[in-house]
Amino acid sequence: MPEILKPSDTAGSAKRISWFRLITIRQFLFWVAIFVVTRHFMSGxxxxxxxxxxxxxxxxxxxxxxxxxxxxxxxxxxxxxxxxWSRFRARYIKLHRWVGVGYLLAILVSSICAVILSFTTVYDVNWAYAFSAQVWVSVWIISTVIAYRAALQKKFKLHQEWMTRSYIVTLAFIVSGLTLKFLLKIGFGTFEAISPSLFWMGWSVPLFIYQVVLSWKANK
Known part of the structure; x- marks a missing residue:
């Protein structure tokens, strides 16, 4: 005897399919990778x-x-x-905004604390390490503030570009951290010697690449 589906069952299935169609496999894998790496660093x-x-x-x-x-x-x-996540943003604009607020608050808390640490404890490593951290957090704050102001002014293309820059600087934590771990593991210098350069590299190189991509797209 065939199974009779309740209206609630079909609605639930449709909802799951709808959510599935909002994200590509590449986007999903990227988010999972970020989550796993973030969990790895935080567990450390x-x-x-x-x-x-x-x-x-x-x-x-x-x-x-x-x-x-x-x-x-x-x-x-x-x-x-x-x-x-463009499909999510288009369909759930209010939720997108609340996620954005959460992102901004997370950066607000983390960056203020980073400023405090960069002018206190990090000097125990050396001056170059402290200075690289100070510049890094300054770029992080400025790029995020510009993205926020662009959203308030409804300049959404500009907002998206600066949100990308903000997240590139956020990802520098992972880029620098993974590179530093690898170089220390193979004996390529000491923490004090190589970490300042990696702090610069972690955000400046990706930002430069992103700017090249933007310029290339603008000239197509």
Whole structure:
């Protein structure tokens, strides 16, 4: 005897299919990759949650600043890709805006904490490390503020371009972190020697590439 589907069952199936059609496989895999890498980096900071001088080291006096910085940065990394999900944005504009607000708040928290850390504890490494962190967080804040102002002014093309720049700078955490881990593993210099250069590279090179892509598209 054939199974009789209830209206609620068909509605649920249609809803699942509708959500599935909103995202491409490439977008889904990219978001999963970001989530996995973010989780990997954040799990590496789990020992900070012990809140002891031994676990926190130089960060002990700024433990809550550090934890807020890591948490906010992780939130921005995970929420960022949803801002570029065009079908989702077109169909659920209000939800898109709330996700955007969440992204902005995550960056606000993480960047303020990053400013505090960049002018205090990071000097324990060296001056070059501190300066590279200060420039990095400045670019992060400025690009995000410009994206936000463009949205308020309804300049949505400009908003999208600066949101992309903002997320590129956000992703620099992953780019620099993975590169640093690899180079340290193969014995290519010390943390103090190579980390400042990697901090610069993590956001400046991707931003340059993005600008080249924009220029190329504009001249097509």
């Amino acid at each position: 900071a789990d020992h900070f949650l012990q809140l002891t001088p031994e676990a926190l080291g130089k960060y002990f006096n700024y433990k809550w600043v550090l934890i807020a910085h890591i948490t906010g940065g992780g939130g921005a990394l995970v929420l960022g890709p949803l801002q570029f």
